[in-house]
Every structure is written in C-alpha cells, then in structure tokens.
Amino acid sequence: MTGATGSIIGARALEALRKLGVETHLIMSRWAEATLKYETDKYTPSDIRALATHNYSIKDVSAPISSGSFETDCMVIVPCSMKSLAAVRIGYADDLISRAADVVLKERRRLVLVVRETPLSTIQLENMTSLSRNGAIIFPPVLAFYTKPETLDDVVNQTVGRILDMFHLDTSGFERWNGMKWK
Numbered sequence: 001m002t003g004a005t006g007s008i009i010g011a012r013a014l015e016a017l018r019k020l021g022v023e024t025h026l027i028m029s030r031w032a033e034a035t036l037k038y039e040t041d042k043y044t045p046s047d048i049r050a051l052a053t054h055n056y057s058i059k060d061v062s063a064p065i066s067s068g069s070f071e072t073d074c075m076v077i078v079p080c081s082m083k084s085l086a087a088v089r090i091g092y093a094d095d096l097i098s099r100a101a102d103v104v105l106k107e108r109r110r111l112v113l114v115v116r117e118t119p120l121s122t123i124q125l126e127n128m129t130s131l132s133r134n135g136a137i138i139f140p141p142v143l144a145f146y147t148k149p150e151t152l153d154d155v156v157n158q159t160v161g162r163i164l165d166m167f168h169l170d171t172s173g174f175e176r177w178n179g180m181k182w183k
Contacts, residue, residue, distance in 0.1 A: 003031020004116035006079035012160045014051040026052035058095045065100045068107045075104040078114035089127040111136040112166045147175045
C-alpha cells in the first residue's frame with residue numbers, strides 16, 4: 001500500500017484475501033499509514049497489518065519478497081501512487097515496494113497497479129504505457145455505474161472484486177455485467 005488516496009480499497013482487498021485463505025505479504029509506506037489515518041476511522045495501520053499473513057518494513061530490501069527466488073504468484077499495489085508507479089517503471093528499487101514490483105516484473109509474474117490520480121499527465125500516461133508493455137496491468141479503480149451503486153461500500157466492493165478477478169480468485173461476491181436488462 002502506498003500513500004495514494006483509496007486506502008479503503010487496499011484494506012478491503014486484504015479482508016477479501018484473508019477470507020479466501022490467500023497468503024499475503026504486506027508492505028505499507030509511511031504515507032500509506034498517514035493516508036489511512038486521514039481517510040478512515042475504521043482502520044488503523046495495526047488493523048491493516050493484522051489482516052496480512054506477513055508484514056515487512058518498506059525499508060527492508062532484504063526481505064524474502066525482494067528476491068526472484070522467493071515464490072510468489074502475483075503482486076498488487078493498492079493504492080498505487082504516481083511516485084511508486086514512476087519508481088517501478090524505471091526500476092528505481094530504493095524501497096521494498098518498488099524492489100518487490102521490480103522482481104515480479106523480471107520474473108514475468110502478474111503485477112497489478114491500482115493507480116490513483118486524476119487528471120493524468122503525459123508523464124504519468126507514459127509511465128503506465130511503459131509498464132503495461134512490460135507486463136504490468138494498469139488498474140484505475142473506475143466506477144461501474146451499471147451496478148447502480150447506492151453507497152461508497154458498493155463501489156469499493158465492486159472494485160475489490162475486479163481486482164481479485166485479475167488473480168483468478170473467487171469473486172462471486174460482486175455484481176458482474178450481464179448485458180442490458182430492459183424493463
């Protein structure tokens with residue numbers, strides 16, 4: 001988790017992964033913790049850490065997940081700041097988030113970046129395009145109005161379901177597009 005807005009999406013993704021029994025390895029940046037405290041009264045950084053199977057300091061570039069020999073299926077950065085996006089794009093692995101993402105890319109594993117910014121600059125778009133060409137999935141959490149969401153929770157749950165789809169996990173808990181239903 002990075003310091004971009006949308007920390008609730010990261011929290012809910014961890015809850016869903018825990019419910020599915022998926023082993024998780026969490027790295028929270030200092031700004032992710034600050035943003036979480038600012039955006040929600042429901043979760044604390046300790047609450048988020050408790051949802052993960054393993055936790056690492058962002059400074060610990062010697063953590064197991066910093067090596068390609070550590071077996072992982074995939075990685076999601078949710079939310080993903082433009083700073084982290086840029087670091088991943090250029091391979092500037094000065095912290096564990098960018099190093100782990102670099103490893104996932106070099107090992108040809110699935111990397112999903114839940115980018116949070118609007119509007120987007122040309123530099124940001126070029127960073128996303130480059131990462132997409134190198135195998136990353138760029139996943140802006142775009143609202144799905146066809147689900148007729150009534151609450152912010154509806155929007156977050158649908159986004160988390162789509163993120164889990166990227167990893168072929170059970171996502172039966174959210175509404176899918178089933179074509180137009182004419183009344």
